[in-house]
Amino acid sequence: xxxxxxxxxxxxxxxxxxxxxxxxxxxxxxxxxxxxxxxxxxxxxxxxxxxxxxxxxxxxxxxxxxxxxxxxxxxxxxxxxxxxxxxxxxxxxxxxxxxxxxxxxxxxxxxxxxxxxxxxxxxxxxxxxxxxxxxxxxxxxxxxxxxxxxxxxxxxxxxxxxxxxxxxxxxxxxxxxxxxxxxxxxxxxxxxxxxxxxxxxxxxxxxxxxxxxxxxxxxxxxxxxxxxxxxxxxxxxxxxxxxxxxxxxxxxxxxxxxxxxxxxxxxxxxxxxxxxxxxxxxxxxxxxxxxxxxxxxxxxxxxxxxxxxxxxxxxxxxxxxxxxxxxxxxxxxxxxxxxxxxxxxxxxxxxxxxxxxxxxxxxxxxxxxxxxxxxxxxxxxxxxxxxxxxxxxxxxxxxxxxxxxxxxxxxxxxxxxxxxxxxxxxxxxxxxxxxxxxxxxxxxxxxxxxxxxxxxxxxxxxxxxxxxxxxxxxxxxxxxxxxxxxxxxxxxxxxxxxxxxxxxxxxxxxxxxxxxxxxxxxxxxxxxxxxxxxxxxxxxxxxxxxxxxxxxxxxxxxxxxxxxxxxxxxxxxxxxxxxxxxxxxxxxxxxxxxxxxxxxxxxxxxxxxxxxxxxxxxxxxxxxxxxxxxxxxxxxxxxxxxxxxxxxxxxxxxxxxxxxxxxxxxxxxxxxxxxxxxxxxxxxxxxxxxxxxxxxxxxxxxxxxxxxxxxxxxxxxxxxxxxxxxxxxxxxxxxxxxxxxxxxxxxxxxxxxxxxxxxxxxxxxxxxxxxxxxxxxxxxxxxxxxxxxxxxxxxxxxxxxxx
Amino acid sequence: xxxxxxxxxxxxxxxxxxxxxxxxxxxxxxxxxxxxxxxxxxxxxxxxxxxxxxxxxxxxxxxxxxxxxxxxxxxxxxxxxxxxxxxxxxxxxxxxxxxxxxxxxxxxxxxxxxxxxxxxxxxxxxxxx
Numbered sequence: 006x007x008x009x010x011x012x013x014x015x016x017x018x019x020x021x022x023x024x025x026x027x028x029x030x031x032x033x034x035x036x037x038x039x040x041x042x043x044x045x046x047x048x049x050x051x052x053x054x055x056x057x058x059x060x061x062x063x064x065x066x067x068x069x070x071x072x073x074x075x076x077x078x079x080x081x082x083x084x085x086x087x088x089x090x091x092x093x094x095x096x097x098x099x100x101x102x103x104x105x106x107x108x109x110x111x112x113x114x115x116x117x118x119x120x121x122x123x124x125x126x127x128x129x130x131x132x133x134x135x136x137x138x139x140x141x142x143x144x145x146x147x148x149x150x151x152x153x154x155x156x157x158x159x160x161x162x163x164x165x166x167x168x169x170x171x172x173x174x175x176x177x178x179x180x181x182x183x184x185x186x187x188x189x190x191x192x193x194x195x196x197x198x199x200x201x202x203x204x205x206x207x208x209x210x211x212x213x214x215x216x217x218x219x220x221x222x223x224x225x226x227x228x229x230x231x232x233x234x235x236x237x238x239x240x241x242x243x244x245x246x247x248x249x250x251x252x253x254x255x256x257x258x259x260x261x262x263x264x265x266x267x268x269x270x271x272x273x274x275x276x277x278x279x280x281x282x283x284x285x286x287x288x289x290x291x292x293x294x295x296x297x298x299x300x301x302x303x304x305x306x307x308x309x310x311x312x313x314x315x316x317x318x319x320x321x322x323x324x325x326x327x328x329x330x331x332x333x334x335x336x337x338x339x340x341x342x343x344x345x346x347x348x349x350x351x352x353x354x355x356x357x358x359x360x361x362x363x364x365x366x367x368x369x370x371x372x373x374x375x376x377x378x379x380x381x382x383x384x385x386x387x388x389x390x391x392x393x394x395x396x397x398x399x400x401x402x403x404x405x406x407x408x409x410x411x412x413x414x415x416x417x418x419x420x421x422x423x424x425x426x427x428x429x430x431x432x433x434x435x436x437x438x439x440x441x442x443x444x445x446x447x448x449x450x451x452x453x454x455x456x457x458x459x460x461x462x463x464x465x466x467x468x469x470x471x472x473x474x475x476x477x478x479x480x481x482x483x484x485x486x487x488x489x490x491x492x493x494x495x496x497x498x499x500x501x502x503x504x505x506x507x508x509x510x511x512x513x514x515x516x517x518x519x520x521x522x523x524x525x526x527x528x529x530x531x532x533x534x535x536x537x538x539x540x541x542x543x544x545x546x547x548x549x550x551x552x553x554x555x556x557x558x559x560x561x562x563x564x565x566x567x568x569x570x571x572x573x574x575x576x577x578x579x580x581x582x583x584x585x586x587x588x589x590x591x592x593x594x595x596x597x598x599x600x601x602x603x604x605x606x607x608x609x610x611x612x613x614x615x616x617x618x619x620x621x622x623x624x625x626x627x628x629x630x631x632x633x634x635x636x637x638x639x640x641x642x643x644x645x646x647x648x649x650x651x652x653x654x655x656x657x658x659x660x661x662x663x664x665x666x667x668x669x670x671x672x673x674x675x676x677x678x679x680x681x682x683x684x685x686x687x688x689x690x691x692x693x694x695x696x697x698x699x700x701x702x703x704x705x706x707x708x709x710x711x712x713x714x715x716x717x718x719x720x721x722x723x724x725x726x727x728x729x730x731x732x733x734x735x736x737x738x739x740x741x742x743x744x745x746x747x748x749x750x751x752x753x754x755x756x757x758x759x760x761x762x763x764x765x766x767x768x769x770x771x772x773x774x775x776x777x778x779x780x781x782x783x784x785x786x787x788x789x790x791x792x793x794x795x796x797x798x799x800x801x802x803x804x805x806x807x808x
Numbered sequence: 809x810x811x812x813x814x815x816x817x818x819x820x821x822x823x824x825x826x827x828x829x830x831x832x833x834x835x836x837x838x839x840x841x842x843x844x845x846x847x848x849x850x851x852x853x854x855x856x857x858x859x860x861x862x863x864x865x866x867x868x869x870x871x872x873x874x875x876x877x878x879x880x881x882x883x884x885x886x887x888x889x890x891x892x893x894x895x896x897x898x899x900x901x902x903x904x905x906x907x908x909x910x911x912x913x914x915x916x917x918x919x920x921x922x923x924x925x926x927x928x929x930x931x932x933x934x935x936x937x
Contacts (some may be wrong), residue, residue: 064919075824218839221840221842223845226854275834
């Protein structure tokens with residue numbers, strides 16, 4: 006490529022400028038002028054004036070101009086793609102708006118006025134003003150824009166330099182453009198994808214404008230009538246006769262369609278099983294097949310051309326034939342009709358509905374098997390792998406009679422392409438605009454949070470959910486995040502709101518409002534959450550995995566509860582599994598049981614609450630196989646349930662607690678050691694005594710030792726418990742105050758170094774709560790009164806309970 | 809320059825596009841009437857009445873089906889003949905129309921000149937019937 010030049014006076018540029026002048030209004034005026042001249046001319050001729058010929062003749066001028074515009078000017082071809090003259094390569098819509106010696110600012114202005122530029126503005130949030138602000142005003146910089154545009158055009162493999170390409174070229178002239186794009190959560194590849202997206206939509210609209218040749222009025226005359234099929238099925242081909250589908254097929258789907266055609270065009274078994282998870286696009290493939298068979302211009306074997314695809318409706322069949330044996334009779338008639346018609350391909354969507362007894366389903370295996378084996382009627386059955394296995398288990402012959410074709414989930418590029426097509430329909434349905442960032446985010450988040458669906462359906466479902474969270478009619482990445490946050494409760498965005506930031510920064514203080522001491526444990530948990538909410542953590546593991554070791558009653562479980570209350574929207578979002586119930590090898594199955602069978606299983610609970618604190622209590626009591634099963638949770642943040650679904654723990658904090666070695670901790674403390682001094686040694690002792698395997702302990706982010714509570718700390722615990730009592734009594738406007746001497750007595754009575762804070766709670770319950778209850782019943786504590794608990798009260802109550 | 813551009817396109821690429829449009833319209837009509845298919849299936853039964861049930865039927869039913877199908881073939885042949893005739897006529901008219909359209913297309917840029925010439929000639933059609 007030599008030196009690029011912009012020739013304002015070139016023929017192409019002149020044509021483009023003329024086309025730009027012929028805007029909608031000018032074209033309408035030309036049309037009206039033509040009509041008026043013809044009418045005036047005919048009128049004059051009628052009146053006998055030969056001047057009418059001139060008027061009729063002049064009407065040709067606007068007509069010629071309109072024809073020229075429609076057929077050439079509105080989109081000038083690139084006749085010299087290897088030219089060094091940039092005006093030969095730029096799209097005519099931009100070219101017509103450029104001045105004689107354009108600066109980058111002029112180019113940006115022109116780009117903002119054309120569809121491809123506006124498309125980028127809407128989809129990426131890069132409006133015309135933004136481009137003009139970043140574009141240089143000096144004419145010398147235009148060369149750099151042209152060079153960038155040529156490079157982008159070559160990278161995309163297109164002929165025309167569109168407005169979108171020029172927008173990118175202007176952006177690239179900025180040295181810090183990568184940083185600028187990063188702020189919009191974008192990179193250059195995304196923008197290039199956006200240019201391709203616009204071209205794709207343009208091409209698709211052009212294709213849709215062309216009518217499809219579908220065989221004409223006599224197409225079906227040699228084939229049979231299908232009244233039953235019309236009643237109990239949906240003729241996909243008939244709906245396509247009205248117009249093409251508003252989507253292009255992704256390569257995976259095209260491949261499968263070709264495989265189906267190959268199967269049907271050869272002899273032998275004429276049953277095809279499309280096997281793939283829900284959401285991979287099995288029904289879309291059937292529609293694509295119907296379209297290809299109906300399109301006279303497509304390359305399809307003659308024995309398949311214009312064959313019609315009927316989607317059989319199981320619900321309609323079952324409701325029309327309620328009696329015993331009636332369904333079989335009806336389906337038999339439908340099959341005879343399909344066979345007689347000779348041009349029918351039957352599709353049993355969700356085929357398991359035809360092979361199992363149940364509500365909305367019926368077992369027709371015996372009826373369908375001979376037909377599938379004989380290959381008299383072409384049939385497509387769609388189902389997922391699990392259903393196929395189940396059907397195969399019950400009726401192996403049925404599976405053998407089918408040609409199995411696997412439909413693989415779409416990869417990222419294919420999913421993006423499918424989403425780009427899907428948003429056209431979604432936008433018209435929901436009256437919103439989807440930004441490109443929303444599509445990217447939908448792909449990323451749906452992989453993680455949308456269960457029971459595969460790509461691309463997984464991502465498209467999330468896009469649909471995000472429509473109701475549109476901000477000012479625009480569906481952004483934040484809208485997608487909000488959709489996930491609302492349906493799963495997981496906080497997927499980065500903490501940015503003031504309240505949340507404050508909460509995260511002061512997490513330790515908030516937790517300590519209900520936790521006494523254990524500073525290190527509170528600190529490590531808080532750090533993990535801060536890392537998660539700022540996007541610093543490893544996304545492929547749980548937010549944090551901690552093993553809390555220490556004697557009973559020192560706050561291990563309490564910390565998990567406090568964390569759930571402070572940050573995970575309440576104690577309800579704690580998934581608690583008492584591992585003392587998982588002591589045998591058979592209990593491993595209970596850990597991963599399907600939610601329908603056992604809603605209390607770990608996988609079922611986490612599926613319901615993906616953003617939660619998972620508390621694995623008394624882990625030392627679990628069977629070793631249970632701990633082995635949990636290794637994957639700690640390592641990769643996933644666990645497969647009984648149905649082989651991957652349940653994500655990646656938005657959970659996993660806390661395991663254990664009393665193992667509690668006596669040793671107390672011993673160390675009594676000998677005057679600080680916890681940090683003997684932590685490593687203690688963990689080694691646990692491994693040496695075979696209480697835990699090293700590979701298990703190694704999986705935790707932190708192993709935290711909880712120290713036994715001293716009397717001073719127990720006084721603070723007493724304050725917390727009394728504060729709790731006051732909170733309960735707040736609705737009755739009654740307050741309890743405990744004298745310092747009384748409190749000291751309570752602490753003395755509640756102190757047991759082996760049992761931690763638990764006896765303290767029991768003592769408060771016995772002494773304080775009982776006294777309050779009695780006083781309220783005796784009418785001694787009315788609303789607004791303060792009940793003071795004195796030393797004497799405590800002594801009296803304690804002596805009563807002791808006696 | 810624009811006038812030259814207009815004329816060079818009108819009688820170059822423009823003619824090709826005009827022909828392409830007309831051919832596409834013809835192709836649509838051919839597809840609509842499906843005359844080739846009608847010829848191929850001229851005597852085939854119309855809408856396949858009772859097709860495919862004859863293999864194991866008793867003789868009397870087979871005979872009845874044979875006559876059913878014979879009637880169906882006659883109906884089919886009649887229908888197809890009608891459509892073939894209508895189709896051929898329509899396509900012929902369309903072909904003539906297309907030739908005229910090409911002629912009008914070629915003359916269109918000169919219509920103002922022709923109009924002026926006709927004005928100078930002074931002839932006007934007589935509207936009296």
